Amino acid sequence: PGDEAIYTEHGFLMYKIATQSSGGTPVMVREKAYRTDVDAILARAGPKTKVVFLANPNNPTGTYIPHDEVRRLHKGLPGSTLLVLDAAYSEYVRRNDYEAGLELVATTDNTVMTRTFSKIYGLAALRLGWAYCPAPIADVLNRVRGPFNVTAPALAAGVAALEDGAHLEFALAHNETWLPWVTAEVEKLGLKVTPSVGNFVLIHFPAQKGKDAAAADEFLKSRGIILRRVGAYGLPDCLRMTIGTEDDNRKVVAALSSFQARS
Numbered sequence: 001p002g003d004e005a006i007y008t009e010h011g012f013l014m015y016k017i018a019t020q021s022s023g024g025t026p027v028m029v030r031e032k033a034y035r036t037d038v039d040a041i042l043a044r045a046g047p048k049t050k051v052v053f054l055a056n057p058n059n060p061t062g063t064y065i066p067h068d069e070v071r072r073l074h075k076g077l078p079g080s081t082l083l084v085l086d087a088a089y090s091e092y093v094r095r096n097d098y099e100a101g102l103e104l105v106a107t108t109d110n111t112v113m114t115r116t117f118s119k120i121y122g123l124a125a126l127r128l129g130w131a132y133c134p135a136p137i138a139d140v141l142n143r144v145r146g147p148f149n150v151t152a153p154a155l156a157a158g159v160a161a162l163e164d165g166a167h168l169e170f171a172l173a174h175n176e177t178w179l180p181w182v183t184a185e186v187e188k189l190g191l192k193v194t195p196s197v198g199n200f201v202l203i204h205f206p207a208q209k210g211k212d213a214a215a216a217d218e219f220l221k222s223r224g225i226i227l228r229r230v231g232a233y234g235l236p237d238c239l240r241m242t243i244g245t246e247d248d249n250r251k252v253v254a255a256l257s258s259f260q261a262r263s
Helices: 012-023 038-044 067-076 104-107 136-142 152-163 165-188 213-222 248-261
Strands: 004-008 025-029 051-053 082-086 112-118 129-132 193-194 201-206 238-242
Touching: 004 012, 012 025, 025 038, 038 067, 038 082, 051 067, 067 082, 067 104, 082 104, 104 112, 104 201, 112 165, 165 193, 165 201, 165 248, 213 248
Parallel strands: 004 025, 004 051, 051 082, 082 112
Antiparallel strands: 112 129, 193 201, 201 238
């Protein structure tokens, strides 16, 4: 009680939930244009701040901050604060100024980077992930984890996924083709799309009744298309669309075109 954990305005909802379940106080810091605002985090961090959660890239916005900004954030935090870099979507990022955080973990004693098999590896149902962290932190995590936290089938699937380089290359090539295509086609319909480096896009709808995100969601569902409502993330006027197969992507764009054409 009394300890605080900072997370960003549109960050992963589990940061707040995990903090509260541990008896801590979650502290939300505003973003700037749907991106992490390092200055805002540093302005709020203090002696009570035990953890700063940073999803980079972030879900559901798809935005990221360069590694220089991550280092500036770490440098400005109290030495007693743990910086947790959530790099769940890092494999998708193709930017020269981005790093997932491995070097920062290796050169500091208060940085942890978490990774997952749920995204590019396609093993979300197995709930399998891993972390890079200093030995003392790994020791604590090993002592507090559940005794049966990972199943043998999940471990076997994880090993197989790491050995399947062809799948990784295919998934990356597919995303690099269809992420910009979906973005451009949706913008042609008069809808704003937040620039994304992940495998999804955040689509903004006007607040006008009948043209808003809720109406779009109902229209799409009537055609068998499910996008993600993100009101719980403070984005009530948005829907998040995962990049799917070519056929799926074209169907969503066609359906959105029909929705936009309604009077």
